[in-house]
Amino acid sequence: MRPTLLDPLFSPLSSLTGVGPKLAQLLATLLGREDAEDARVVDLLFLAPHRLIDRRHQPGIAYAQEGAVVTVVGDVIRHLPPPAGKSNLPYRIILQDDTGELALTFFKVKGNWLEKAAPLDERLMVSGKVEWFNGRASMVHPDYMVRESEAGNLPMVEPVYPLTAGLSPKMLRKAVENALTRLPDFPEWIDPSLVSKQGFAPARQSFEQLHHPRDDRDADPQAPARRRLAYDEFLAGQVSLAMVRAKLRRVAGTPIVPTGKLSSKILAALPFSPTRSQSEAVADILRDMASDQRMLRLLQGDVGAGKTLVALLAMAAAIEGGGQAVLMAPTEILARQHYATISKLAAAAGVTVEVLTGRTKGREREAITERIASGAAQIIIGTHALFQDSVIYNNLLLAVVDEQHRFGVHQRLRLTAKGISPHMLVMTATPIPRTLVLAAFGDMDVSKLTEKPAGRKPIQTVTVPTDRIEDIVERLRVAVAEGKKAYWICPLVEETEESELMSAEERHAVLSMMIGAPVGLVHGRMSGPDKDAAMLAFKNGETRLLVATTVVEVGVDVPDATIMVIEHAERFGLAQLHQLRGRVGRGAEASSCILLYKGPLSENGRARLSILRDSEDGFLIAEEDLKLRGEGELLGTRQSGTPGFRIASLEHHGDLLEIARKDAAYLLERDPDLISERGDAVRTLLYLHRRDEAIRFLRAG
Incomplete structure (x- = not known):
């Protein structure tokens, strides 16, 4: 049974003041839960802020640095709405302080709310990221904008959380504050000597510090509160894995004596x-x-x-x-x-x-x-x-x-x-x-x-900007005409309004016209039989070009496919690109992989693509990917059963994982049924992290 101490944290989100069914559903979506029923108050506590707004930083418009988040107090001196019928152009408001002018820029403005929110000659306090163009300061969609007379209600330091469409920062912040009031005083599940060595604060205090940062240091992954909560998360994971292991070990295996x-x-x-x-x-x-x-x-x-x-x-x-x-x-x-x-x-x-x-x-x-x-x-x-x-x-x-x-x-x-x-x-x-x-x-x-099987040819990998896509299509047309087989991988299934990426269905239509030969299509929304039929047609050579989403990443074997084109390669994880590339180069013929990217690439993006270009060692690529992107992305998606840590990050807290593993082994060796005082506290930890399955093994085992 879950300890009654945790009951307030496992109430549905709708039990929080001000959270109705619609808001509960938005919060559930943000928290990665299927539906509002599955999301609980505790999930909000694990939603860590990713940066903070420091309203104490008020340098004056002329002294605001490029890209810095600053707070400005100034007078509204002009409104510049877009010309009639040109709603795709921005609406600008010019703000002035003693040092200079700032253009507040808004896109897709509906109605006259800006005239009401920022009337001429009103003194405003705005906060957001400043960008400079041709010597003029601009702030696109400020994080917040209030009249100076109302600014007293604003906290000087405020955490910024990830959001989802339809959810405002204010609504989310209020829900998180409400959730914090439900925190009990937890029993201490960490070994006392480790608590003092690491300088860990109690769990309740760490949650409160996580959501009430005082400065940038508190938002850093190495902040004491984050390290404490990261350790808890690792410990819950390692104890439950060790219990699974013990349960599986407890059921004796049958020794197998092979004859050869x-x-x-x-x-x-x-x-x-x-x-x-x-x-x-x-x-x-x-x-x-x-x-x-x-x-x-x-x-x-x-x-x-x-x-x-x-x-x-x-x-x-x-x-x-x-x-x-x-x-x-x-x-x-x-x-x-x-x-x-x-x-x-x-x-x-x-x-x-x-x-x-x-x-x-x-x-x-x-x-x-x-x-x-x-x-x-x-x-x-x-x-x-x-x-x-x-x-x-x-x-x-x-x-x-x-x-x-x-x-x-x-x-x-x-x-x-x-x-x-x-x-x-x-x-x-x-x-x-x-x-x-x-x-x-x-x-x-x-x-x-670690080795490649005999007879495998290395795959030549090249990076090409998308503005040269026509050259690639022409080369493909010639290759297909010569009887070669190729994959073309797209990142999305269908065009969505927000995305300018070419969807698989649209790319299929374009290539079908340009290649002059039958082109196959496979994506995740197709039914199983349709997918199989498209794969089979490609394998048998009825189609020689297959347009696909990443459904082909795992295990599709077409030994005579020699060309792999990956569109928008900069959007994929390195490990995933490496998996996709491995779909070619399986036969005796030389193979190539073309990574199409949309420039300009960030430094990180350039580094990632060059690692892939220079190496075919999957282990090296995976290590680099972990450094560059973090573990959530490494195994494809967040949902793929990998440890989707909420606070902990292998990149920043790897040292704690090793300690948690040893601690879990030590604890279970001495107290396999978790009945000691610390064992009982660890049960609370497992429930807190939704590791109930592991506790069931204790009872069943």
Whole structure:
């Protein structure tokens, strides 16, 4: 049961004064919750301000520095509305103080509210970012603008939060202030010696300081309050991962004694020999599976490093040991592709392979589930459908999960819940830096595949500004006419008003006209069968150019595709660009990747694209990406089951993660059921961070 102490924090947002259904929904959207029902008061407390407005900084208009956020007090001397019928032009108000003039600039002004808010000769206080053009100061859409007579109500230092359309800073600030009144005095869950060594304030005080910064130092990631709350977040994560690990370990595994009969046949049928790191990974896996403790191993291998072969050899060992193996993929396309690759190799050893996805229906499904239950099916490949209640295994000894970060950590427990305790091998093509492995999968041993398989050609990567797009299209037209295959990746599915990016559908229409050959289209909003059909047409050569969104990032295998064009490359994460690039260069022909970017690039943007241009080492690229963008972006999106930390950041608080991991291990070793005084406080911490799942294992275990 959640401690009653936390009840006020887990009330719905609508329980806060002034928050009705509409505002609750806006807040839920901002907080990344599906609907208002799922968002709680506590979520507002974890919404950290990203900067602050310091109204004490009033240098005078002439002395305001370019790009600085300043406060100005001055008289309204002119209104310059746009000419009639030209509503796309800005409305300007000229403000004057003792040192000079400032143009307040507003776009898309409706009605006459500016005339009311800033009448001529009125003395105003405005705050916002100052920009200088041709020696004139300008402030576009000030952060706030009030009459000087009313300025006394404004706090001199105010935190600035992220917003969402329709939500004003004032509404949000009021909701956060209301949420702060619900804070209880928490029990201390951090070890006392660490509290004094790090100089941590109590949790309640840290939340209050987070939302009431006094100056820029308080908004810095290294501010004491942020470090305290970051540590709490890491500790909650590491304790729950360690509890998952202990629970999975507590269910004994079945030691597997392979004979080598099947794997030797598979190896003999290969046209190449495995790389050194493939052989080492297989040795690690066999050693783990021979123990009566369940294996939990993460296999990291760059795109095309040969993870599938390692997984197949592990599955062959499980079959030699008298059992079955499953391979679970995140999408239908990937599952069917694994099936195509694995069934060919398994046939050499006489191993039977089945594929089961959500689309397998009726009699076909019944026949397959019967073969799984009888043990006639030895390797079963599929999607989440593999773990539905209707699927009963004869003797499941090994589960391989592909693209782990698409599944949450706790989905791995579904298997255990079914009373099955297979060894687990988790594969990812996203090279994950060590700190992130700790944060997301703190409970796993890791094997890395570091070489490219034999015969892979390097991919030539070039960066090209979008104003040369016509040259690229012409080169593509010639290449397609010569029989080559190419991908064109777009960042969005359909045109939205705010975005000037070319959507996939529009780009498809334009390229279809210009290429003079059939062009395919795949994006995330298409149905599964439509996606598969478009991919198949590309694979079979019916279309030679495929326009796609990032749905092709994971695992689509078309060995004869040699050209990859990525539009608006500056908008993608490095790891994601590297994944996309890995879709080409899979055959014997030389391949190229063209990164189209919209200039001018920021320094960070230039650095990112040049890392990609100069390196094909996914691990190096991932480490750089972590430095440049932070962990939230590294594994694609925020929603992909990665540790979406709310306060903590691996980039700024990496030192605390290591301490939290050791602390969690130390605590659970001494108090595995969390019944001591500190253990009880840690239970409160787990509930506070919505890690209830972990507590259920304590009770169930």
